[in-house]
Amino acid sequence: MHKLIVGLGGSSGSIYGRLLLDRLEGLSDQYDEVAIVVSRNAEINWSLEIKDRTIESYGHKVYQSGDFMAPFASGSARFMTMIVCPCSMGALARIAHGLSDDLMTRAADVILKERRKLILVPRETPLSLIHLDNMRKVTEAGAIICPAIPSFYSGADTIEKACMTVVDRVLDLAGFTIDTYRWGG
Numbered sequence: 001m002h003k004l005i006v007g008l009g010g011s012s013g014s015i016y017g018r019l020l021l022d023r024l025e026g027l028s029d030q031y032d033e034v035a036i037v038v039s040r041n042a043e044i045n046w047s048l049e050i051k052d053r054t055i056e057s058y059g060h061k062v063y064q065s066g067d068f069m070a071p072f073a074s075g076s077a078r079f080m081t082m083i084v085c086p087c088s089m090g091a092l093a094r095i096a097h098g099l100s101d102d103l104m105t106r107a108a109d110v111i112l113k114e115r116r117k118l119i120l121v122p123r124e125t126p127l128s129l130i131h132l133d134n135m136r137k138v139t140e141a142g143a144i145i146c147p148a149i150p151s152f153y154s155g156a157d158t159i160e161k162a163c164m165t166v167v168d169r170v171l172d173l174a175g176f177t178i179d180t181y182r183w184g185g
Contacts, residue, residue, distance in 0.1 A: 010041025013123035
């Protein structure tokens with residue numbers, strides 16, 4: 001069991017963050033703590049895209065982007081995994097270049113420097129060479145890029161089910177044991 005940071009980034013795609021938090025509710029026996037850090041743009045996008053649930057309703061401690069007193073702003077707090085879902089290209093660029101100008105990028109910097117697991121879920125298209133280069137940089141630094149690109153072989157028949165294929169993949173990468181569609185299964 002471990003402590004997990006969920007970063008809700010500022011790109012469109014709040015459905016991925018909501019589905020991730022929904023799924024984590026059923027996996028509470030697999031973690032000790034979930035801390036949520038929310039960017040300013042994530043708050044705006046959540047209010048535009050998610051009408052049925054607030055971030056605070058999940059019962060996890062929610063930290064604002066300027067709160068550098070959050071425990072996971074230091075490696076000594078021993079948060080082992082961070083998932084940024086969705087991850088804006090701006091946040092990805094700041095992480096790639098070590099610019100810890102808010103709590104989300106500071107937390108990602110801490111996870112990388114401690115050689116822990118950082119999973120970034122960008123939701124952007126098309127991608128520029130700058131985006132691709134930043135993805136290369138964070139990958140070389142130890143992060144995992146898991147684009148918000150749904151799979152379709154499971155026969156998902158709703159947008160939520162298609163988006164859930166991304167969330168389940170992210171949770172697999174984070175080391176959670178989940179019941180999900182498996183290729184060839």
